[in-house]
Amino acid sequence: MTACVNPATIQPKDLTVAQVRERMAKYQPQIDELWRRYPVKRAVLLQVLWLLQEEFRWVPRVGIEWAAEVSAVSPAHAYGVVEFYTMYKQAPTGRYLIQVCQTMCCLIQGSEDLIAHLETSLGIHSGETTPDGLFTLVRVECLALCGTGPGVLINDEAIGPEKLEILPSDFHPRAADLDRWIARLRAEASSSPQQAAVDPLGGIVLNTKGHPAATGASAQPQKPGYAPAPPALKLAAVATGDAIALTWANAPECTKLVVERSDDGGATWRELASVGPKDQKAADKLAEGHSAHYRVTAHEKDRVAKPSAIVTSTGKPPPPPAPQPGVNSAPVASSTPSPSASTPPPGKA
Amino acid sequence: MAHPTHWKGKELPSVLRRLFEVPNGHTLAVAKQHGAYETISRTLFDKSQFELIELIKDSGLRGRGGAGFPTGMKWSFVPRGGKPVYLVINADEGEPGTFKDRLCLDKDPHLLIEGMIISGFALGVRTAYIYVRGEMLPMIRRLNVALREAYDAGMLGENIQGSGYSLDIYVHRGAGAYICGEETGLINSLEGFKGQPRLKPPFPAISGAFQCPTVVNNVETIMAVPYILKHGAKGYRQWGSEKSPGTKLFSISGDVKHPGVYEVPLAIPYMEFFEIAGGLEGELLGCIPGGSSAPVLTAEETQKATMDYESLASLKSMLGSGAVTPFNTTRDPALILESIARFYAHESCGQCTPCREGTGYVDRILRKVVRGQGRDGDIELIKDLADSYEWTTICAFAPGAAWPVQSFVTKFRKYFDTHIARNTKHTESRELEAVRPGAFW
Numbered sequence: 001m002t003a004c005v006n007p008a009t010i011q012p013k014d015l016t017v018a019q020v021r022e023r024m025a026k027y028q029p030q031i032d033e034l035w036r037r038y039p040v041k042r043a044v045l046l047q048v049l050w051l052l053q054e055e056f057r058w059v060p061r062v063g064i065e066w067a068a069e070v071s072a073v074s075p076a077h078a079y080g081v082v083e084f085y086t087m088y089k090q091a092p093t094g095r096y097l098i099q100v101c102q103t104m105c106c107l108i109q110g111s112e113d114l115i116a117h118l119e120t121s122l123g124i125h126s127g128e129t130t131p132d133g134l135f136t137l138v139r140v141e142c143l144a145l146c147g148t149g150p151g152v153l154i155n156d157e158a159i160g161p162e163k164l165e166i167l168p169s170d171f172h173p174r175a176a177d178l179d180r181w182i183a184r185l186r187a188e189a190s191s192s193p194q195q196a197a198v199d200p201l202g203g204i205v206l207n208t209k210g211h212p213a214a215t216g217a218s219a220q221p222q223k224p225g226y227a228p229a230p231p232a233l234k235l236a237a238v239a240t241g242d243a244i245a246l247t248w249a250n251a252p253e254c255t256k257l258v259v260e261r262s263d264d265g266g267a268t269w270r271e272l273a274s275v276g277p278k279d280q281k282a283a284d285k286l287a288e289g290h291s292a293h294y295r296v297t298a299h300e301k302d303r304v305a306k307p308s309a310i311v312t313s314t315g316k317p318p319p320p321p322a323p324q325p326g327v328n329s330a331p332v333a334s335s336t337p338s339p340s341a342s343t344p345p346p347g348k349a
Numbered sequence: 350m351a352h353p354t355h356w357k358g359k360e361l362p363s364v365l366r367r368l369f370e371v372p373n374g375h376t377l378a379v380a381k382q383h384g385a386y387e388t389i390s391r392t393l394f395d396k397s398q399f400e401l402i403e404l405i406k407d408s409g410l411r412g413r414g415g416a417g418f419p420t421g422m423k424w425s426f427v428p429r430g431g432k433p434v435y436l437v438i439n440a441d442e443g444e445p446g447t448f449k450d451r452l453c454l455d456k457d458p459h460l461l462i463e464g465m466i467i468s469g470f471a472l473g474v475r476t477a478y479i480y481v482r483g484e485m486l487p488m489i490r491r492l493n494v495a496l497r498e499a500y501d502a503g504m505l506g507e508n509i510q511g512s513g514y515s516l517d518i519y520v521h522r523g524a525g526a527y528i529c530g531e532e533t534g535l536i537n538s539l540e541g542f543k544g545q546p547r548l549k550p551p552f553p554a555i556s557g558a559f560q561c562p563t564v565v566n567n568v569e570t571i572m573a574v575p576y577i578l579k580h581g582a583k584g585y586r587q588w589g590s591e592k593s594p595g596t597k598l599f600s601i602s603g604d605v606k607h608p609g610v611y612e613v614p615l616a617i618p619y620m621e622f623f624e625i626a627g628g629l630e631g632e633l634l635g636c637i638p639g640g641s642s643a644p645v646l647t648a649e650e651t652q653k654a655t656m657d658y659e660s661l662a663s664l665k666s667m668l669g670s671g672a673v674t675p676f677n678t679t680r681d682p683a684l685i686l687e688s689i690a691r692f693y694a695h696e697s698c699g700q701c702t703p704c705r706e707g708t709g710y711v712d713r714i715l716r717k718v719v720r721g722q723g724r725d726g727d728i729e730l731i732k733d734l735a736d737s738y739e740w741t742t743i744c745a746f747a748p749g750a751a752w753p754v755q756s757f758v759t760k761f762r763k764y765f766d767t768h769i770a771r772n773t774k775h776t777e778s779r780e781l782e783a784v785r786p787g788a789f790w
Contacts, residue, residue: 226512
């Protein structure tokens with residue numbers, strides 16, 4: 001946060017951790033939910049800091065101590081995290097935080113003019129707060145609003161022509177739109193002196209069962225073997241003369257793969273070979289003109305996967321002798337797949 | 350402007366933008382009418398994990414966040430049957446020019462949840478997180494409502510649809526740091542650390558979040574998964590090229606008539622894409638083809654380029670996150686680069702010295718140049734600085750910060766020289782000036 005104050009000089013003197021704890025007690029349902037969600041407590045730190053910032057409207061250092069306590073980290077760690085992320089405010093800002101994007105695409109679309117207009121109409125420089133404590137203007141980097149740029153956020157919601165977050169695709173904020181918004185926000189501030197509460201976690205789903213390894217969670221670990229056993233895929237047969245080479249792909253967790261052959265069109269199958277998961281190939285012999293069907297069944301410990309797709313192969317005449325050196329035109333028969341070896345796509349059998 | 354449905358007589362794909370223009374498409378009731386969660390049935394539960402990963406491999410789906418790494422291959426690195434596996438969705442969209450994920454979360458959160466269930470099933474995930482950038486609070490609200498609806502419909506939680514598979518999805522709000530879009534930075538941020546990237550190896554697929562295997566995928570990548578499961582790898586490959594198949598959301602801003610998010614097949618020419626977006630404004634000077642990190646293309650290069658990973662790699666640029674920013678001859682490339690340099694100096698996480706110092710120096714020197722205080726040799730100096738931090742850091746942030754500098758000053762040199770010539774003392778040595786390193790902050 002670009003604040004023109006030194007955070008060390010503005011810390012409330014009489015605020016104690018016990019007081020912060022008391023003020024934050026109302027967020028206990030959210031904190032309990034957050035604790036359930038991650039296997040380590042430390043992971044809730046960013047979310048807890050969001051809650052703290054919502055309660056105080058900024059992050060006082062005593063609050064950082066409380067956040068560290070909640071997330072079981074040292075205060076130094078929590079302070080480092082607050083310093084690292086730009087969205088944690090280390091000094092109070094106005095009721096309406098106006099963020100204007102100044103990066104590439106918004107620059108092209110005139111963000112500098114917009115910022116200059118806001119600085120004049122609010123009477124402040126960017127990074128400052130108006131004396132009435134209503135508006136803080138900051139320049140920020142890309143807000144992912146490049147299509148409807150220059151991107152302008154008011155308290156984390158993008159401004160549209162009429163409503164927040166409702167932006168027609170051809171909308172581009174201009175000085176007149178901003179004047180309208182500022183007038184409207186001023187009116188809102190005078191009619192309701194209390195700033196409306198915003199849930200900084202966006203209404204997280206409460207009462208989930210949580211992460212199985214988290215304290216206080218009731219979730220069960222994943223049931224092993226919820227998915228079917230992995231079958232062999234992409235079975236292919238290549239005939240070179242009477243030698244049939246079978247190849248396939250299988251999952252690393254397979255323990256055994258049984259290669260089967262059928263000579264009667266798939267009615268009966270007999271085991272040809274049983275191989276390990278890393279082999280992924282088998283060989284057979286078929287006399288010229290003879291056809292056979294092949295399939296591979298994968299086993300994963302005691303589970304048997306559905307058989308792979310079936311391929312058919314036919315024994316071929318022996319390949320012609322290798323071509324003479326220097327004669328390049330003759331195609332090498334053994335390197336081309338057999339046209340009779342059909343490989344239906346996996347899953348169709 | 351509404352998304353065109355046809356272009357040159359051919360229907361434009363709607364794999365991802367299915368519900369973008371449907372009123373209330375973010376609610377479960379409307380989404381279900383359009384086929385949401387259809388795949389969370391026997392279609393999914395009868396498949397083994399291996400088949401699903403092979404399916405994604407065959408579809409050729411590549412990571413849509415920026416690096417374009419093949420998703421199926423990333424998934425296949427995850428060891429199965431050991432430690433818990435985490436799926437983390439990267440919704441920390443922050444690359445200048447990119448605004449597609451914001452729209453996806455706003456318009457169709459249920460497609461993301463459906464994709465996460467499928468991906469989680471394939472990877473054996475019990476707990477998944479969606480890391481959403483802190484500025485996108487409205488999208489976090491929308492996601493939480495969608496998650497509540499999905500829990501109530503029995504699509505999440507324990508024993509989903511009686512399959513024995515259990516999955517919980519939690520939203521994690523970031524707090525404003527571009528570097529948390531880098532996968533190991535994101536994991537650190539999820540774990541409650543500063544979002545500084547980790548050294549690789551070990552890669553997150555082996556040891557990521559909470560020292561367990563973790564897959565980090567972009568929102569858009571996961572949103573393409575339900576379509577692939579429903580229509581097969583072939584169905585997805587009907588678009589795009591052999592190595593860059595499928596469709597992609599491109600966010601276009603800058604000098605075009607209708608900026609916005611468009612879903613188009615990969616591998617179409619950039620010039621055609623500009624037509625889909627209503628045509629260019631003015632005469633094209635250059636184009637940033639894939640977010641601010643991607644090296645800029647000149648007008649001639651843009652004419653030749655097609656929107657796929659290989660074409661841009663051959664032009665020494667990259668598709669990145671699919672943020673297209675054409676600019677016309679009324680723009681000053683020096684000012685654009687100054688804005689990009691300021692962005693990277695602001696967003697450098699400060700972990701590695703070459704990047705922390707280098708991006709700051711480049712920013713300060715460029716600021717002097719565009720204010721008319723440049724000196725001879727400044728351009729060589731920033732080029733040299735960019736060369737020196739390009740590959741000397743832990744993560745890919747520094748190369749991403751170096752490429753725009755290198756490409757802009759090489760391709761648009763005369764604009765920088767014009768600024769330097771404005772300084773009457775441009776021949777004097779910079780050493781005479783007080784240089785205050787780090788004073789920028």
